[in-house]
Amino acid sequence: MTVFDGRDFRVNLARGNQAVGGPQGGPVGTIANTVADCGTRRWESKRLATPSAFGLTVTADARGTAWLLVGMDSGFEALSRIYLQRVVVQLTPTG
Numbered sequence: 001m002t003v004f005d006g007r008d009f010r011v012n013l014a015r016g017n018q019a020v021g022g023p024q025g026g027p028v029g030t031i032a033n034t035v036a037d038c039g040t041r042r043w044e045s046k047r048l049a050t051p052s053a054f055g056l057t058v059t060a061d062a063r064g065t066a067w068l069l070v071g072m073d074s075g076f077e078a079l080s081r082i083y084l085q086r087v088v089v090q091l092t093p094t095g
Contacts, residue, residue: 011069018073025056031072031082045085057094066091 003010015025029048035041060066070087074080 013069015069015071015073018075025069026050027073031080058091 003012013024014022016022016027019027019030021027028050029046031046031048033042033044058066068087068089070084072080072082
């Protein structure tokens with residue numbers, strides 16, 4: 001839900017927390033790399049996909065508009081950087 005606080009628009013979503021999803025969002029995987037030593041930096045490309053059982057019901061507005069939010073929630077207490085190379089979304093009409 002988007003709310004206007006008098007100055008800015010703010011998004012209020014029940015997306016869950018870290019690896020546990022919520023009713024309005026959920027995880028698609030982990031961005032952890034293969035390095036066991038946290039002091040060693042290594043960039044890796046990863047492909048993430050939602051599990052087949054995962055699904056969200058989205059209701060568009062009267063014009064057919066819906067928003068997609070893609071983000072990251074890290075349990076690692078330091079700077080994290082991700083670069084999204086591509087996002088693919090499949091929408092299936094219901095009813």
